[in-house]
Each structure stands twice: as C-alpha cells, then as structure tokens.
Amino acid sequence: MARESLGDVEHFVLVAILRLDGESYAVPIMEEIRGRTGRDVAKAAVYIALRRLEEKGLLTSRLGEATSERGGRAKRYFKLTRTGARQLRDAHAAFVEMWADAEHLVHKAAR
Amino acid sequence: MTTKSHRPPRLAERLLASQLRPEDRDAILGDLDEQFHRRIDRQGARGARRWYWCEAARLAWGFRTTGTGTGGGRHVAAMAPSELRYAVRRLLSQPVASVASAVTLALAIASGAVMWSVLSAVLFNPLRVSAPDRLVEVGRSFEAPQGTTTIETFAYRAYPAIRATGVFDGLAAGGPSPSGVTIDEGAARRTVFLASYDYFDTLGVRLLLGRGFSEQEDRRRQPLVGILSESFWRTAFGADPGVVGRTILVEGRPAVVIGVAPARFRGLDLTTAPDVYLPLHAIEQVRSTVNLFDEPNTGRSPTAWIRIVGRLSPQATLASTADRLNALALEEVRGAELVLTSVNTAAVPEVARAGVSSFAGLLGGTVGLILLTGCLTAGMYLLIRLETRRGELSVCMALGASRGRLLVGVALEAALLALLAAALAFPTTHWFFGALGGFELPGGVSLRLFELTLDPLVVAALAVIATTIVVSAAAAGGLAGVPGDGGQGDPHRSVTPRVTGRAVRTMLVSSQVAVAIALMAGTGLFARSVSRALALNPGFDTSRIVVGSLFLDLQGYDAARAAAFFDDLRTRLDVHPAVESVGFNYRHMAMSGGYPLEFDGLERVVPSTLEYVGIDERHFQTMGLSVPVGRDFTADDRAGAPLVAIVSQSLARFIAADGDPIGHRIASAQAGVSYEIVGVVPDVISRISRLEPLVAYLPIAQQTEWARREITVRAAGAPSQAMASVMEAVRHLDPAVTLAAPMRTLDDRMLEQMGPQRLGILVMGSLAGVALLLTLVGTYVLAASLASTRRREMGVRAALGATGWQLGRLILSETLRPIGIGILGGLALVWTGSATIRGFLFQVEPFDRLVLVGVLGAIVVLAMAASLRPARAAALVDLTRLIREE
Numbered sequence: 001m002a003r004e005s006l007g008d009v010e011h012f013v014l015v016a017i018l019r020l021d022g023e024s025y026a027v028p029i030m031e032e033i034r035g036r037t038g039r040d041v042a043k044a045a046v047y048i049a050l051r052r053l054e055e056k057g058l059l060t061s062r063l064g065e066a067t068s069e070r071g072g073r074a075k076r077y078f079k080l081t082r083t084g085a086r087q088l089r090d091a092h093a094a095f096v097e098m099w100a101d102a103e104h105l106v107h108k109a110a111r
Numbered sequence: 112m113t114t115k116s117h118r119p120p121r122l123a124e125r126l127l128a129s130q131l132r133p134e135d136r137d138a139i140l141g142d143l144d145e146q147f148h149r150r151i152d153r154q155g156a157r158g159a160r161r162w163y164w165c166e167a168a169r170l171a172w173g174f175r176t177t178g179t180g181t182g183g184g185r186h187v188a189a190m191a192p193s194e195l196r197y198a199v200r201r202l203l204s205q206p207v208a209s210v211a212s213a214v215t216l217a218l219a220i221a222s223g224a225v226m227w228s229v230l231s232a233v234l235f236n237p238l239r240v241s242a243p244d245r246l247v248e249v250g251r252s253f254e255a256p257q258g259t260t261t262i263e264t265f266a267y268r269a270y271p272a273i274r275a276t277g278v279f280d281g282l283a284a285g286g287p288s289p290s291g292v293t294i295d296e297g298a299a300r301r302t303v304f305l306a307s308y309d310y311f312d313t314l315g316v317r318l319l320l321g322r323g324f325s326e327q328e329d330r331r332r333q334p335l336v337g338i339l340s341e342s343f344w345r346t347a348f349g350a351d352p353g354v355v356g357r358t359i360l361v362e363g364r365p366a367v368v369i370g371v372a373p374a375r376f377r378g379l380d381l382t383t384a385p386d387v388y389l390p391l392h393a394i395e396q397v398r399s400t401v402n403l404f405d406e407p408n409t410g411r412s413p414t415a416w417i418r419i420v421g422r423l424s425p426q427a428t429l430a431s432t433a434d435r436l437n438a439l440a441l442e443e444v445r446g447a448e449l450v451l452t453s454v455n456t457a458a459v460p461e462v463a464r465a466g467v468s469s470f471a472g473l474l475g476g477t478v479g480l481i482l483l484t485g486c487l488t489a490g491m492y493l494l495i496r497l498e499t500r501r502g503e504l505s506v507c508m509a510l511g512a513s514r515g516r517l518l519v520g521v522a523l524e525a526a527l528l529a530l531l532a533a534a535l536a537f538p539t540t541h542w543f544f545g546a547l548g549g550f551e552l553p554g555g556v557s558l559r560l561f562e563l564t565l566d567p568l569v570v571a572a573l574a575v576i577a578t579t580i581v582v583s584a585a586a587a588g589g590l591a592g593v594p595g596d597g598g599q600g601d602p603h604r605s606v607t608p609r610v611t612g613r614a615v616r617t618m619l620v621s622s623q624v625a626v627a628i629a630l631m632a633g634t635g636l637f638a639r640s641v642s643r644a645l646a647l648n649p650g651f652d653t654s655r656i657v658v659g660s661l662f663l664d665l666q667g668y669d670a671a672r673a674a675a676f677f678d679d680l681r682t683r684l685d686v687h688p689a690v691e692s693v694g695f696n697y698r699h700m701a702m703s704g705g706y707p708l709e710f711d712g713l714e715r716v717v718p719s720t721l722e723y724v725g726i727d728e729r730h731f732q733t734m735g736l737s738v739p740v741g742r743d744f745t746a747d748d749r750a751g752a753p754l755v756a757i758v759s760q761s762l763a764r765f766i767a768a769d770g771d772p773i774g775h776r777i778a779s780a781q782a783g784v785s786y787e788i789v790g791v792v793p794d795v796i797s798r799i800s801r802l803e804p805l806v807a808y809l810p811i812a813q814q815t816e817w818a819r820r821e822i823t824v825r826a827a828g829a830p831s832q833a834m835a836s837v838m839e840a841v842r843h844l845d846p847a848v849t850l851a852a853p854m855r856t857l858d859d860r861m862l863e864q865m866g867p868q869r870l871g872i873l874v875m876g877s878l879a880g881v882a883l884l885l886t887l888v889g890t891y892v893l894a895a896s897l898a899s900t901r902r903r904e905m906g907v908r909a910a911l912g913a914t915g916w917q918l919g920r921l922i923l924s925e926t927l928r929p930i931g932i933g934i935l936g937g938l939a940l941v942w943t944g945s946a947t948i949r950g951f952l953f954q955v956e957p958f959d960r961l962v963l964v965g966v967l968g969a970i971v972v973l974a975m976a977a978s979l980r981p982a983r984a985a986a987l988v989d990l991t992r993l994i995r996e997e
Contacts, residue, residue, distance in 0.1 A: 026142045043166065044173020047139060066141070069148050071118070073141030 006091050009041055009049045014058065014088045017080050025064065025075040026050065050078055058084030117156045119147045119163045127167040130174050143167070194516075198523040209528065212489045216532030218881055219485025220573045221539035222874075225547065226478040227569050229558065230471050237458045239376040241315025245280075247429060248379065248457040249273065249419040249436075251447035261450055263457065264415040267404050270307070272443035278435050279421035281313035286417040287383060288397055301343070303361070304378055304385035305394045305417075311338075311372075313422055314379075320344075321355040321370030328369075329390035331404070335366035336390065341374040343386040361389065362397045379420060381458045391417070420454060429453070470867050473947050474874060477630065480940075481878040482573065484626045486580035488885045489528055491619045491892065493521060525578045533574040540570070546873065558870075617929040620893050623886040624933020624974070628966055629940035630879035633948060635962035637871040640953040644861050644868075647796040651735035653861070655691075657824045657833050659854035661841070664818040666848050673818035676844060681729075683840040684824065689832040691825040694733035698821075699723040699814055700779075709778035709785065710766055721762070721805040723779065725814045731792060733825045741773045741790030748810040755810065756786035761803035763791040777807055797857065799864050799953060830856045867951055886933075886970070887977045894926040894981035905988040915986035922982040923975065930974045934967055 006014070016032040017024055024032075030046050033039065053059040064075040080088070127143075128136055143166060150159035202209040240246060250263045270284040288303040308329035311318060319341055328336050337359060339348070348354050358365045366389070377384040389397070394416075395404070423432055429451050436449045497504070504517055547558045645653070663673040677695055684693045701722045707714040708721065728744055731737070738757065748755050756777060758766065766772040766788070778785045786809065794804055826833035834854040841848050855863070862869065898905075905918050945957035955962075 026138070027145055042169065042173055044170050047135065047170075048173075051135070063138075067145075069145055070141035071144040073137045073144065075141060076138035 006087065007049070009045050010053055011088075011091060012037065012041065013046060013049045013053065014080065014084060017059070017078055018085075018088065023077050023079040025077050029078070053084065054078070057081060058087055117148070117151055117159070119144055120160050120167075123164045123167040127171050130171040139170070143170075194520045194523050195527075198520060198527055201524060202527055208492060209531075212492045213528050213531040213535060215485045215488045215881075215885060216529060216574075216577050217535035217539055219482040220529075220532055220536040220570060220577060221543055222878060223478050223482050223573045224536060224540045224569050225543040226474050226874075227573075228544075229547070230475060233381065233471060237381055238379060238454055239316070239373065240379075240454070243455050244453065245423045246314065246379075246454040247421055247423060247432070247451040248454055249421060250450045250452060250457075251444055252450045253447060261452075262415070263418050265417055265419055265444065266415050267417060268443045269441070270417060270419055272441050273419060273421070273436070273449075276436065276439055276441070278424070278427075278432055278439075280424045281309060281422040282419065283307045283310040283313035283421075284391060284417045284419045285310050285378075286391075286394075287380075287385070288389075288394070301386040302383055303387050303389055303397065304383075305391045306338075306388050307391045310388075310391075313420065315422075316373060316376055318370040319373045320352065321368070323370060324390045329392050331392045331395065333390070333392070335361060335364055335393055335396060336369045337361065337366040338370040338372055338388040339368055340372050340384065340386050340388070341376070342384070344371045347386075359387075361387070364396055379418070379454050379458060421451075469947050469950060473871070473944070473951070476944065476947070477633065477875055477878060480626045480629060481882060482577065483580070484623055484882050484885055486577050487619045487622050488889065489525070489532075489577070490580065491616065491889055493525060493528075494616065494619070497521070522578070529574040529578040532577065533570050536570050536574075547870070616893055616896070617932070620886070620889045620929040621933040621936055623882065623889050624930055624970060625936030625940055627879060627882035627886045628934060628937025628970060629944065630875050630882050631966045631969070632937070632941050632962055633944070634872055634876040634879050635966060636948060636952055636955055636957065636959060637868045637875065639955045639959060639962060640868045640951070641862070641865050641872065643954040644799050644865050645858055647799070647802070647861070648794075648857070650793045653857035655826045655830060656734060656857045657826055657830050657837070657854050658821055658857065658860070659834075659837060659850045660819070660821050661848065661850060662819045663848065666845070668818045670816035670818050673820075674816050676848075677820055679844055680822070680837075680840055683843070684836065687836045687840070689827055689829075689836040691827040692729060692733040693825075694727055694730035694823045695811070695820045696724050696726040696730050696823065697811075697817060697819055699725045699809060709776075711776050717805065718765070719801065719803070719805060721807065723807050723809055725811045726808050727811050730808070730823060733823050734795065735825065736792050736795070738790040738792055740771060741788070743790060744810045749812045752813070754784065754786045754813055755789045757790040757792055757808045758788055759794045759804055759806040759808075760791055761794050762805040762807060763788075765805065797860055799861065865953070868953065871951065883970075883973070887973055890926060890930065890974045891977040891981070893929065894922055894978035895984075897925050898922050898981040898985040901985070902988055905985050906994075909988055918988065919982040919986035922985045923978055926978040926982075927971075927974065930971065934970065937967075937970075938963075 012033045013029060016029045016036075019032055019036075020028055026043075026046060029050075030041065030043065033041055033046070050059065050061075054061055058081055059078045060081055061076050061078050064077045066072050066074045124140060128140060131139055143163065146166075147159050147163050150162050154162065248263060249265075250261045251265070252261050254260075264286070265284075267284075270282070273279075274282045283306070285304055285306040288305060306324070308324040308326045311323040318338065321338070323338070324336065327333065339354065344350060344354060348357075351357075354368050355370060357368050359368060360366070372388065392404075421432075423429065427435075433449060433451045436451075441449075507517065508514070661677075663676060668676065681693055681695070684690045701720055702708060702717060707716050709715075726744075728746075731743060740763070741757070744755070744757065758772060758777070760770070762777075763770050763772045766775050766777065770791070772788045772791065775788050776785045777788060786807065792808070795806070796802060796804060798804075822837065824833050824837060837854060838850070841850065901922075905921075908918060908921075909915075941957065941963070949957050
C-alpha cells in the first residue's frame with residue numbers, strides 16, 4: 001500500500017520533534033515551528049497533526065509529569081517512531097530530489 | 112504577587128473542554144495553562160486572560176470546523192452560512208418590526224449593563240486599591256448608653272503608637288479636611304484629603320503621574336505639596352501631562368503638584384471623592400482652629416480626626432491581628448477595644464451598609480425584570496413570525512429538514528437581533544450613565560462620584576442571555592406546533608383552528624403585565640414616599656425657604672467682625688426685592704440621645720438628640736412660624752437678662768405631658784446653665800430620620816457670638832433669585848467669603864435625603880414606561896392575532912345570529928384573560944419584593960391601596976383600549992365577504 005504523503009504542518013511537526021531530541025510535548029513543538037519558520041501555525045492544526053501522525057504510527061505518545069503551572073495536568077510527550085523517522089527521511093529525500101538544480105529557476109521565476 | 116494565584120478563565124476552560132476528546136483534554140488544557148502563566152509575566156493577568164479567551168475560541172473553532180472535536184460540529188458549521196443568509200433576509204423583510212425588537216432588547220441590555228456597573232462599582236469592587244481583602248480599617252469600640260458604638264476616627268497620637276507595635280505590614284493614616292478648601296481662588300470649595308506619606312504605598316496604589324509624598328514632606332511647617340485626583344486633573348487642568356511641578360494655591364498658600372492619582376481611585380470612603388491630597392501634617396496650614404496633633408497647653412482637647420488603615424501581615428488574619436493589638440492595651444487609645452473592619456466594608460458608612468446592599472439588590476431585581484420583558488417581547492415577535500411561516504416550515508420538514516435545523520434558523524435570527532441590540536446598547540448605556548449622575552444610594556453614596564465605565568463583556572454576556580431566552584420563548588411555542596405533513600393539516604381548512612402557541616403567547620403577555628405592574632407599583636410607592644417627605648412641614652411653605660451656611664472663621668474672621676458682617680448682610684438683603692425676609696441662626700450645641708439632662712432640676716434621659724439652636728429675632732418670621740403657646744423673643748431677651756428658650760412641640764411634649772411647658776426650666780449641656788421656657792413653636796422637620804425633633808431655640812443675643820451662622824431667607828419670588836441675591840450680597844461685602852455649601856431650599860434638603868427613592872423613581876419609572884408600552888403592544892398583537900385567526904368562526908357565529916357586541920366581547924374577554932393572570936403574577940411580584948422595598952419607603956406601606964388600585968386600573972383600562980380595534984374588526988365581520996374572499 002502506498003504511503004500517504006506528509007502535509008506541511010505534519011512535516012514541520014516531525015522535524016520539530018526531531019530537533020527537540022526526538023521527544024517533546026506540544027508547547028515547545030509549536031515554539032520550535034514558530035521560531036524556525038516564522039509562521040504562526042494554528043494550535044488546533046498542530047494538535048490535529050500530532051493526533052493524525054500518532055494514528056498513522058509515525059509518533060508514539062506517553063503522559064509525563066504534572067506541574068502546578070499546568071493546573072496539575074500532565075504533559076503528553078510525543079516521540080518519533082522508526083517508521084516516522086523513515087517517512088521523514090523519505091519525504092526529505094523526495095524534496096531534495098525535486099529541488100535539485102531547480103533553485104535558480106525559482107529565483108528566476110520570482111524575479 | 113505570585114502568578115500562581117491566577118487561574119485561566121474557568122468559563123473559557125470549560126467551553127474548550129467541551130469541544131475536546133476526553134483523551135486529549137488534559138494535555139491540551141495543561142499546555143494552555145502553562146502558556147497562560149508565562150503570559151502573565153509578559154502581559155499581566157488581564158492580558159493573559161484575554162489571550163486565553165482568544166486561544167480557547169480559536170482552538171474550539173479549529174476543532175469544530177475540522178470535525179475533529181467531540182463531533183457534530185462539522186454539520187452545524189456547514190449549515191450556518193446558508194441559515195445566516197436566510198435569517199438576515201427574514202429580518203430585512205420586516206425592517207420596522209425588527210428594529211423595534213432590537214431597540215427593546217437594547218434598552219433591556221443597556222439597563223442591565225448600567226446596573227451591573229453600579230453594583231460592580233459600589234458593592235463588588237468599590238475600592239481601587241491593591242488586594243483590598245488584606246487592608247483593614249482600625250476602629251475603637253465603646254460602651255455607650257444605647258449599646259456598643261464603634262468610632263473610626265482617632266486622635267493623632269494613636270497613629271504612631273499603633274505603627275510602633277509592628278503588628279501591620281504597613282500602616283497609613285488620613286482624614287478629610289473638615290470642610291472644603293479653595294483651590295486657585297476658585298469659587299467652588301474642593302474636597303481635600305490629608306494623607307500620611309505612606310498612604311499610597313500601603314494601599315498599593317501606583318500614581319498615574321509623578322510621585323507620592325516623602326517622609327520629609329509629611330512633617331509640620333514644610334512647604335506644601337499636593338497630589339491631584341485624576342478627575343480634578345482632567346477637569347481643572349485639561350489632563351495636562353506637564354502638571355507635575357506646577358504650583359496651585361490651597362487656601363491662598365502655594366502648593367507644588369507632585370503627582371496625579373490613578374483614574375477611579377477615590378480613597379477608602381465611598382461617600383466622598385477627594386480632589387486634592389495633601390500630606391497629613393499640612394492640615395494645620397489649611398485649618399488651624401483645633402488641636403490636631405495633641406499639643407499640650409492649648410486649652411483644647413485633642414481632636415479625633417484621622418482614620419487609620421493597615422495592611423495585614425502575610426500570615427495574619429483579621430481576628431489574630433485584632434487580638435495582638437488589644438493584648439498590647441495601648442495607652443494612646445485609652446484602653447478602648449480596637450476593632451478591625453475590612454476596607455471594602457468600611458467604605459460605606461456603617462448605618463447605610465445594609466441599605467446600600469438591599470437597595471442595590473432591588474435595582475438588580477428591577478433590571479432583571481426589564482431584561483426579561485425585553486426578551487419576552489422579542490421572543491413574541493419571533494413567535495408571531497413563526498406563526499406566519501407555519502406553512503413554509505411545514506413544507507421544509509416534509510422535504511426532510513429536521514426541527515433542529517429549523518431551530519438553528521430561529522436561533523440565528525435571535526442572535527442577529529441580539530447583536531444589533533448590543534450595538535445599540537452602547538450609546539444607550541452612556542446616556543443612562545449620564546442620567547444616573549445626580550442620584551444617591553442610601554448613606555449619601557453619590558453615583559456622580561463613581562466613574563461608571565461600560566464593560567463590553569457585560570454587554571456581550573447580556574446579549575447572549577437575551578438570545579437564549581428569546582430563542583427558548585420562540586421555539587417553545589413556534590416549532591412545537593409545526594406539523595410535519597407539508598401543510599396538509601392546514602389550520603385554515605377548519606372552522607375553529609388550533610391557534611399555535613396561544614398558550615405561549617398568553618404566558619408572554621401575562622409575564623409582561625406582571626413585570627409592568629411590579630415596576631409601576633414600585634415607582635408609585637417611591638413617588639408617594641417623596642411626596643410624604645415633602646409634606647412633613649404642613650405649617651409653612653418649604654419650597655420658598657432658602658438656607659445656606661457661612662463659616663467666616665475659615666476666612667479669618669473673629670466673632671465681632673463676623674457679627675458686623677452678618678448685620679451688613681441683613682441690611683443689604685432687607686431691601687432686596689427677591690428677598691421677603693432674612694434671619695440667622697446657628698447650632699449652638701447638641702446632646703446625643705440616651706444621656707440624662709436636668710429638667711426643672713430633675714434628671715431625665717433624653718430619648719434622641721437635643722439641639723440648642725441660637726436664633727435672631729427674625730428667624731421664626733422668616734420661616735413663617737408663629738408661636739402658638741407662650742411668647743416670641745423680645746428685645747428684652749438680651750445679654751444679662753434671665754436666660755430663656757422657646758422649644759419645639761416635640762420637646763414641649765417631652766417636658767410636659769399636656770404640651771404646655773411654659774415656666775419649666777431646661778438645662779444646658781454646659782454645667783450650671785439653664786433656660787426658662789417662654790414659648791412653643793411647631794416642629795420644623797429638616798431630616799426624615801428625625802420626625803420628632805427636640806430643639807431648644809435660644810436668643811442669639813444671650814449666647815456667645817460665633818463666626819459661623821446659617822442664613823435663612825424667605826424668597827419673595829423664585830428661590831433661585833433669592834439665592835443669587837444672597838451670593839451677590841456676600842460677594843459685595845467680601846469677595847473672599849464663599850458659602851460652605853451651595854444654598855438650597857428646605858424642599859431641596861428633603862429631596863436630597865430621598866436620594867434612593869428619587870433614583871428608584873427614575874430607574875423604575877423609566878423601565879415601567881418601557882414595560883407598559885411593551886405590554887400594550889403585546890396585548891394588541893394578541894388581540895389582533897385572535898381576531899385574524901378566528902375570522903371564519905366569527906363569521907359563522909354572526910350568521911347564526913350573534914350580535915357585533917357579543918363578537919367583540921369574545922375577543923376582549925380572551926384578551927383580558929392573560930391580563931388577569933398577569934395581574935395575579937404582578938401582585939405576587941409586589942409581595943415578593945415588599946420585604947426589600949419596605950426599608951426604602953417613607954410613611955407608605957408596600958401594599959398601598961391607592962398605588963395598587965391606580966396601577967391595576969391603569970393596566971386594565973389601557974389593555975382594553977389596546978384591544979378595542981381588533982375587537983371592533985371581529986364585531987364587524989361579514990360572512991358573505993369572507994366566503995367571497997376564500
């Protein structure tokens with residue numbers, strides 16, 4: 001069965017988790033995306049992406065510690081699975097392949 | 112303050128939680144919580160809460176539109192745009208009725224928002240200080256003959272003594288200037304508050320501009336510095352940001368402005384609003400006649416004039432702090448038991464606390480009623496619209512539309528009406544705020560002193576409530592009766608149709624009538640109270656008696672110079688055409704009730720305050736009083752002659768059971784002095800709380816001269832002209848002299864004491880007017896609807912021999928049924944509110960026959976008048992024409 005390709009937000013989420021030592025919860029993930037891309041991705045979109053990626057088996061999650069700052073509620077930590085890492089690698093390779101020798105073309109077109 | 116004490120808005124949290132899957136709920140709410148607490152440091156608690164609301168709404172909307180929330184959202188969201196379009200079209204198709212409904216709702220929402228602002232400013236958040244729950248006012252408790260009394264004021268020495276105990280985290284003192292002071296030679300006397308250097312710090316108030324007083328500035332004989340209130344800064348200085356450093360004149364002395372207090376800060380007493388704050392020790396530069404700092408050898412006992420406020424230590428409670436203080440048995444408070452009162456409670460004078468709360472409750476209840484009436488009217492409008500769309504809705508349902516979908520349409524229509532109403536409510540609310548300014552709550556809490564601000568969230572919340580009630584009212588009657596058979600059961604096919612929602616409409620009209628009756632009865636009762644108060648002095652014309660106070664000692668006059676001034680003033684006014692007569696008096700002394708006094712050498716306890724009033728020989732003539740028993744004062748009653756007094760009728764009754772006290776003697780509060788009673792005059796009631804005033808009038812000539820007097824003028828024509836003539840004469844004699852308070856007629860004085868009742872007349876009266884109008888519209892609509900839906904029946908009845916009168920009577924009796932039910936409901940409402948309103952009525956009972964008969968009569972007559980036209984249409988029905996039309 002052909003693998004479903006990753007959407008923009010899903011892609012960002014996976015890379016952000018990768019950058020955050022392969023495991024993190026939603027707040028730093030959103031901050032990482034905002035910090036790197038400058039895009040204020042809607043919170044709902046991030047949560048929905050996390051849920052879908054988990055359903056697809058690209059992420060696993062576990063409940064972490066609860067703090068008073070969070071009103072006694074636990075954090076949900078997401079971790080990249082081996083499948084997730086592979087799919088991210090493949091997606092990246094596909095991008096690189098598509099972009100090969102095309103960078104100057106986009107600059108030219110945008111001029 | 113730690114951020115841990117803040118919580119995200121619970122309502123937002125709950126709303127969001129309802130949109131999340133249970134397995135996601137904790138993690139997502141926790142994430143938001145975490146970010147909320149970080150926001151507090153950056154934006155403050157208010158900003159963080161606002162942020163939370165936005166984020167919760169965006170998240171909830173995001174989950175709903177993607178269909179990944181709790182489910183069902185996608186369906187509603189997809190349906191909303193088209194339904195919204197239809198709702199807009201439906202409202203635009205009947206613009207006049209839609210706008211009328213929106214205006215009704217706007218009035219209801221605006222009155223709700225205004226009353227919420229008043230309640231919030233007066234009861235829920237009266238003081239603009241930091242953590243008011245940790246601030247307490249120190250008072251001292253005494254045993255008096257009438258029971259335990261608490262006094263909030265202290266002599267100065269108590270302040271350093273309590274501070275030295277170290278019991279409080281911060282301690283400040285302050286007191287108002289005994290009477291207003293003149294700023295920059297302005298005509299009006301300004302309210303000045305003397306505050307210790309740490310006053311603003313203790314209260315946790317950050318100044319808007321400049322700085323607070325330094326310890327050095329709060330010492331005796333220092334150059335004057337002042338802090339302006341924000342409203343004085345705005346009105347007198349045009350909100351000049353460069354005001355700090357400017358010099359103003361306080362009683363002719365230069366004072367440098369060093370700061371401006373924040374907006375809406377008005378100290379700790381709701382009955383006053385200081386214009387200027389001066390350092391505590393500056394009191395002797397604006398007032399030097401009393402012993403304010405416990406100086407020895409002044410011949411005067413220390414004046415108790417400062418109020419002390421302390422901030423509780425972190426772990427301390429009110430009770431534990433009071434215990435610690437009392438355990439020290441401070442000599443400086445002469446062993447009195449110290450009591451601590453929360454500043455929120457102490458903000459309203461003790462005697463008025465219960466009154467303010469219950470009056471605020473009464474106003475809140477009134478507003479609730481009008482909000483309900485507005486909603487019911489709008490609901491009725493939608494219900495009638497649904498009636499006309501019965502056929503259309505029936506077809507929609509036959510084609511597969513669910514009742515839920517139809518309900519969404521009704522809800523959107525109601526929401527649009529509420530939205531329009533909310534937009535209209537903003538200007539209406541500002542207008543209401545302006546109208547309320549001249550009124551007072553019990554205890555002299557003037558609404559003018561509050562800066563009432565409109566909270567958009569309150570308007571929004573009220574609009575939501577309105578929408579909910581309107582939708583419920585409309586949907587309950589309208590949709591329930593819609594047949595799902597595509598109109599096959601068309602009611603017009605039968606002779607006596609089933610009128611959909613008639614029960615609901617009857618209920619709506621009954622509710623409107625009930626609310627109108629309650630509001631009209633309240634207005635009538637308050638109006639009767641005011642008229643009773645104005646009729647307390649039947650013996651003379653109180654509307655023409657003008658009174659004012661002249662405190663010449665404040666302008667440096669001694670008694671002899673003041674006496675010459677008063678003589679000159681009288682001479683000038685005697686020949687003025689606007690003045691018929693002029694007299695002077697002053698309150699010589701007063702003795703509190705509950706204490707013994709000698710009458711004919713025997714001690715008797717005086718039941719209430721006994722006043723000794725010095726009067727000149729023209730006082731009674733000016734007031735229009737005669738001396739029915741005994742004699743008036745004569746020229747022989749001069750200094751050195753036997754001391755004489757004329758007493759009020761109430762005092763005469765107390766002294767001699769037969770009401771003739773002539774020849775009896777009454778002691779003075781000063782030891783060894785007594786007066787022979789030579790006459791009796793009718794009671795002059797100037798305070799509604801003292802209906803039996805105990806007054807002993809003494810000839811001024813036999814008393815020590817004083818530089819303060821009250822001037823009484825009988826106006827020849829309009830009282831305003833007499834007031835102007837007095838002001839002009841005073842200015843002519845000495846431009847520096849100002850009246851201690853604006854001149855007023857005796858009627859004005861009484862009306863001022865009836866502030867809550869007058870506010871009640873304004874609020875309840877205007878709302879009653881609206882409610883009555885809505886009731887009449889509702890009654891007309893009900894009658895018209897009955898006449899229209901029963902035309903065929905009326906035609907058949909007419910054909911069978913019924914007369915026009917019988918047909919008209921049928922409609923009238925059907926219409927009057929809900930009026931009757933409403934009257935019962937209204938009486939029940941009046942009964943429910945009687946316990947609350949009773950405390951504010953003056954010599955009137957809540958079930959005053961005159962008021963109730965008048966109100967019920969007016970409702971019945973007007974409702975019948977509103978039903979006449981539809982009843983006439985029913986009476987003139989023509990069966991032949993009806994059949995031709997069909």
